[in-house]
Amino acid sequence: MYAYDQYDQAMVDARVAExxxxxxxxxxxxxxxxxxxxxxLMNGLYLQLHAYMLRVxxxxxxxxxxxxxALADIAEQxxxxxxxxxxxxxxxxxxxxxxxxxxxxxxLARVEMHAIQTSGNCIRNISADHLAGAAADEVCDPRPxxxxxxxxxxxxxxxxxxxRKFKIAVIASEADRAAMxxxxxxxxxxxxxxxxxxxxxxxxxxxxxxxxxxxxxxxxPVDQFITYAEACLRVYNRHGRRDNKYKARIKILVHELxxxxxxxxxxxxxxxxxxxxxxxxxxxxxxxxxxxxxxIHAELPPLTAQAGPSDPAAFAEWRAANxxxxxxPGHVAAVISLKPIGGIPGDATAEQMxxxxxxAALYSADECRVMHTQNILLPHVREADLPALYARxxxxxxxxxxxxxxxxxxxxxxxxxxxxxxxxxxxxAQKISQRFAASGKGAALGELKLKISGCINACGHxxxxxxxxxxxxxxxxxxxxxxxxGSEAEDAALGKITGPGFDEDGIVDAVETVADLYLxxxxxxxxxxxxxxxxGMEPFKEALYG
Amino acid sequence: xxxxxxxxDDEPVDHPAVTVDAFGGxxxxxxxxxxxxxxxxALIPHLAHIRLVEVNFPAFTDGxxxxxxxxxxxxxxxxxxxxxxxxxxxxLAFMRRCGFDAxxxxxxxxxxxxxxxxxxxxxxxxxxxxxxxxxxxLRHPPANG
Ligand code: HEM
Ligand code: SF4
Numbered sequence: 137m138y139a140y141d142q143y144d145q146a147m148v149d150a151r152v153a154e155x156x157x158x159x160x161x162x163x164x165x166x167x168x169x170x171x172x173x174x175x176x177l178m179n180g181l182y183l184q185l186h187a188y189m190l191r192v193x194x195x196x197x198x199x200x201x202x203x204x205x206a207l208a209d210i211a212e213q214x215x216x217x218x219x220x221x222x223x224x225x226x227x228x229x230x231x232x233x234x235x236x237x238x239x240x241x242x243x244l245a246r247v248e249m250h251a252i253q254t255s256g257n258c259i260r261n262i263s264a265d266h267l268a269g270a271a272a273d274e275v276c277d278p279r280p281x282x283x284x285x286x287x288x289x290x291x292x293x294x295x296x297x298x299x300r301k302f303k304i305a306v307i308a309s310e311a312d313r314a315a316m317x318x319x320x321x322x323x324x325x326x327x328x329x330x331x332x333x334x335x336x337x338x339x340x341x342x343x344x345x346x347x348x349x350x351x352x353x354x355x356x357p358v359d360q361f362i363t364y365a366e367a368c369l370r371v372y373n374r375h376g377r378r379d380n381k382y383k384a385r386i387k388i389l390v391h392e393l394x395x396x397x398x399x400x401x402x403x404x405x406x407x408x409x410x411x412x413x414x415x416x417x418x419x420x421x422x423x424x425x426x427x428x429x430x431x432i433h434a435e436l437p438p439l440t441a442q443a444g445p446s447d448p449a450a451f452a453e454w455r456a457a458n459x460x461x462x463x464x465p466g467h468v469a470a471v472i473s474l475k476p477i478g479g480i481p482g483d484a485t486a487e488q489m490x491x492x493x494x495x496a497a498l499y500s501a502d503e504c505r506v507m508h509t510q511n512i513l514l515p516h517v518r519e520a521d522l523p524a525l526y527a528r529x530x531x532x533x534x535x536x537x538x539x540x541x542x543x544x545x546x547x548x549x550x551x552x553x554x555x556x557x558x559x560x561x562x563x564x565a566q567k568i569s570q571r572f573a574a575s576g577k578g579a580a581l582g583e584l585k586l587k588i589s590g591c592i593n594a595c596g597h598x599x600x601x602x603x604x605x606x607x608x609x610x611x612x613x614x615x616x617x618x619x620x621x622g623s624e625a626e627d628a629a630l631g632k633i634t635g636p637g638f639d640e641d642g643i644v645d646a647v648e649t650v651a652d653l654y655l656x657x658x659x660x661x662x663x664x665x666x667x668x669x670x671x672g673m674e675p676f677k678e679a680l681y682g
Numbered sequence: 683x684x685x686x687x688x689x690x691d692d693e694p695v696d697h698p699a700v701t702v703d704a705f706g707g708x709x710x711x712x713x714x715x716x717x718x719x720x721x722x723x724a725l726i727p728h729l730a731h732i733r734l735v736e737v738n739f740p741a742f743t744d745g746x747x748x749x750x751x752x753x754x755x756x757x758x759x760x761x762x763x764x765x766x767x768x769x770x771x772x773x774l775a776f777m778r779r780c781g782f783d784a785x786x787x788x789x790x791x792x793x794x795x796x797x798x799x800x801x802x803x804x805x806x807x808x809x810x811x812x813x814x815x816x817x818x819x820l821r822h823p824p825a826n827g
Contacts, residue, residue: 141821143805143817143820143821146804146805147803147805147807150802150803150804153802154802154803157798158772171770174742174743175772257743257745287807287817287818288807288808290807291776291803291806291807291808292807292808293748293775293776293777293779293780293806293808293810294745294748294749294752294776294780295745295748296745296748296773296776297742297743297744297745297748297773298745370749373745373746373748373749374746374749378718378744378746408756412756412809413809414808414809416816416818417818417822419821419822420818420821420822423821423822
């Protein structure tokens, strides 16, 4: 894992001092709320319905045990004993007091963490494949490139007042586990004739005008990686729309110019920037790479001394659902579901975070990852340790066996917290999860990605759900539209609305109706999404509106 | 009249700046004002006789002026580069690194806040106009020192 050196540490320490000063100026009135707003947003602090919300950056989702414990301490000391893991691999606290925010940032800085650029119109936290370093299908570990981007984008002087927020994701395999093409820039590391380089997809995004990013360059040599990103950003900063905040994302610029014209402008800027020597040297990439070696395990008691799980059937079910292959022999990656039946997707209590930290330290070479599906991954688990790990997780209520199943729902905070919401998302997620748990159909349905947003901003990725749910406001009451056929993976697609919306109970019934139709009509080996693609919308409409 | 904060020693230009459009037709002006929508590259052929470029920030949230500044410095412009308008002290360090060396904010800065803003971050990850070495140079000093 990356570890700060003196320069990285000095940077976050200075930031804490700066923000402490800005908060003091806000509290004594020297800064107006209008002037303070962009400053606090650059530090991840939003004003929400009931309190301030603080979003902490977790670069490419990677945490060690000490960092996870610090997140638990913050939840206990400054929030209400829990935190919420988000679709951009970050954590949010929903009940923060402004006066506490500088102390929280100081606590974070002590464990090499920060909230820099987690909101506001700047380059946000860089996300990456959660299986980085573990996936058998990767051409390289994408994290060193994500770390290069993290440093380049931190306090970039030119890009601190962009037209709109800017999100970047990095992957290194054909399979896309990071919704790469739904980012402002999606990067895939590729190998061509033995040489490593990067594909740049630019102009994807969700929100009210969802778009799948087109390929802008098929191969950027690694020695020009940062320079190319800078060219992409400069064209956007100069020409992105600023007259209408709903048209300000780079996806609109790329769409209005056309991918070819955007590419031409980027290439022109790129040729110019190459003459300026802004690319970090190869030695810097090598320095960063050295932090991402193969996993080193803690000394464990001999495996035979460990007790097996008390419920072997439940263990087998969990293992079948939540354990993924690893590139090293004898190793696996294990997913800790933060989607217990009827729970709040992505929430974890301080106690649970500590259990996760202990498991990461003992069983996963001191590492865990926040997944964009709002779960936690232990990337490097020895297969032989699985029974012991399972027993530990089951004790803490963290062993729900539902990875990528209908109960593994992504949901945004919705009307329970969010000031922009039209409808509640969390209660709908809870009801759907309970309905399918009661009917026991979850495992039979197999991979079925369900995603819920409480308004058109799409924080819950509803456009990209195999089944998506969008909360809207219909004449003052909460109403839910149903979408089918989206995907955030390598077969990226945007879902289509089925027809008129439903009320809160109606949407739960509607999800069950389309799931049942799939079970009745699927052919061998088909996932829900495949059946939908084969049959088209009509039969589903028929079943829903008859 | 807002106060002028300058990080250079030469005499300020004493006549008002003309717009980029007007400048095209009257090459004897030594001061130009760049608005957010202007293409700073239009000035590049004339940099030799420009002594002041004012970059206007009608709203501090509009960051186009940062790119304009860097583009001019990258093209070799050495005259005064002045940020005017809705310029806040919290942006000072970023602006310096983009190449601005003079500031004429609508709301005058507090001296103490200017000093704090300028000294807060000892290093930066990116190479920038104000001359400081990026962190990656400090980490990997050139072999011949
Ligand atoms: C509760 C406070 C939140 C507010 C006020 C908020 C606000 C917004 C807004 C306004 C957008 C649309 C941006 C645009 O289209 O330009 C957006 C998009 C998004 N938000 Fe949130 N959000 C919040 C919480 C969250 C949470 C908790 C997550 C993660 C679970 C999240 C993840 C996202 C994602 C993934 C997008 C889509 C990005 C895209 O359009 O490409 N947000 N958010
Ligand atoms: S989708 Fe809408 S309701 Fe949900 S968190 Fe985002 S802004 Fe709030």
